[in-house]
Amino acid sequence: MKNILFILFSTIGLSLSAQVGVATPTPKAILDVNGNINLRGKLVVLNAADSKLSEGRDDQLLVSQGAGLAPTWKSLRIPDYETNKFYLIYNNSFSDRVGTTFTSSEEPTIASRSASFTKNSNISNFSQFKKIPGLSQTFNVYSTESKTYFQFETVIQANFATVGTTDTSIDYACGIFVDDKLVNLRQGNLKAVNSTNPFLTHNQIGLAQNLTKGAHSVGVACSRLKSYNVPAGITLGIGTSVSNNIDSFISQSSFKVDVYEVPQVFNAITN
Known part of the structure; x- marks a missing residue:
């Protein structure tokens, strides 16, 4: 009780x-x-x-x-990662229909292209290079071991008349820049042909390894390098049309960024 x-x-x-x-x-x-x-x-x-x-x-x-x-x-x-293996941590793609144009007066004076276009040079050292507006973006790297791949595609056009008896063409170049430092550059040449206003597709793949951890900027810049037997008034378009035989949909630029890392930061996810 x-x-x-x-x-x-x-x-x-x-x-x-x-x-x-x-x-x-x-x-x-x-x-x-x-x-x-x-x-x-x-x-x-x-x-x-x-x-x-x-x-x-x-x-x-x-x-x-x-x-x-x-x-x-x-x-x-918690993602299941294996030691010392690279995994795709970030990927994104961008497009731009604005592009950029060049006249003959915008060709730089370059004594030696091989000496001028060196890896990791700052974009300020590249005379007459113009950035393609919509392709400048930011991305993050979380590991000290990384490989970042870049894939750039655009259309190059000039308002040439039909080809004559001599070589009529324009040299151009496009570079991929990370934090305004050159990581990849490709040169090309657009020739006049038997039809007016010719154009070509330009493809380019670049790689940057072991970028520092943190935020980075990336962008694409191009230049008209040199003309050969080109009459006055010819415009070079990169990522934009300079004649109505193609439009902005066809001439647009695209850019893809893939970041592969050996993970060092493990962020658990709840749902």
Whole structure:
């Protein structure tokens, strides 16, 4: 009988108390446990969506939803990476229909192209190079071991008349720049042919290895290098049409960035 009365009075005392402390005389919540908890039964929380108690599923964790809200069950997903293997961490593609044009007066004076177009040179050292506006973007690198691939495609056009008896052509060049430093450059030549306003497709692939961790900028810049037997008034278009035999859809530029890394940062994902 004494035990029954003790349990009864203890239960009444708990119901009248606003806060209960276990191993602490000053509880700071309705139930404040100062020590380890050995849970042998169910752990349930209120599901705000349907106002029902939820036990969660296997391998789920309780995640806070902020002050005043009940926690919720979430699944924890950690990517499975193998040591020293590269994985695709970032990929994106961009397009541009603005492009850029060049007249004969915008050809740079270059004594030696091989000496001028050196890797890691700053874009400020490249005379008469113009950036293609929509292809300048930013991306992030999270590992000290990385390979970043760039794929650039555009259309080159000149408003040539039909070809004459001599070689009529224009040399041009396009470079891929990371943080305004040259990582890849390709030269090409557009020739006059038997039809007016010829054009060609220019493709280019570049690579940058082990960029520093953090944010980087990337862009594409091109130049009209030299003309051969080209009459006055001929315009070179890169990524834009200079005659109505093609339009901006056909002449547009595209640029793709893929970052492969040996992961060093593991960000768990909950859903």
